[in-house]
Amino acid sequence: MNEKTRKKFGVDENKPNQWFETLYSKSNEGGKDIPWANMAPHPIFKNWITKNPNKGQGKTALVIGCGMGDDAIELESHGFTVTAFDVSNNAIALCKTRFPNSKVKFLQADLIEGITEWHRKFDFVLEIFTIQALPPKYEKTLIQNISDFVADNGKLIIITEIQQEKRTYKNGPPWLLNNNYFKSFENQGLKQIFHSSNSETELGEEIHLTIFKR
Ligand SMILES: C[S@@+](CC[C@H](N)C(=O)[O-])C[C@H]1O[C@@H](n2cnc3c(N)ncnc32)[C@H](O)[C@@H]1O
Secondary structure (H helix, E strand, O other): OOHHHHHHHOOOOOOOOHHHHHHHHOOOOOOOOOOOOOOOOOHHHHHHHHHOOOOOOOOEEEEEOOOOOHHHHHHHHOOOEEEEEEOOHHHHHHHHHHOOOOOOEEEEOOOOOOOHHHOOOEEEEEEEOOHHHOOHHHHHHHHHHHHHOEEEEEEEEEEEEEOOOOOOHHHOOOOOEOOOHHHHHHOOOOEEEEEEEEOOOOOOOEEEEEEEEO
């Protein structure tokens, strides 16, 4: 993306959450004009959970930056007790309208601020494309705050696109991650236990699914 596109969406490095609210406020239950809305679970996540089914009985899960809510609903269908949050109130309202019979707790919250009540609370944390949706200067905070949600023996799944070029503000959004994210999560007390990647990406050079465990 270039400066013209950043202007079109109203992206502001110092108010990084704002443009999401604007986008979702103009959208609808069909995900109108939301560039990342699959209106289905992310295909890489769906593929993984289909091969690792029904692990959720008695376990809690948290979905970061849940967008239109489909990944949260998928986790619920595997028996997890699910909390899902997004910074956009409008996104959360759309999730509730789309899934009125779900028991998923859809909440507005800001990952940059962190949520202290959720310290080490979740057995399973799912992050798809939220870190890369925020400017590079927030990376360290986001990785700390995501890691903080993972309970002892809990797992974190990250799905992200990767670029070799250094992350800089002028190259996004999205600000695809560099390979040093593995080390950043390990520095938060997590251990990488699974990794797969392929080159069928929309924007980056690779797309990763990586699992960490505390
Ligand atoms: C690229 S979208 C990905 C959405 C969803 N995970 C998916 O894969 O379809 C990034 C999402 O993160 C949300 N988001 C952005 N900043 C956030 C923040 N500070 N805290 C929580 N969510 C945030 C956006 O509103 C948006 O829904």
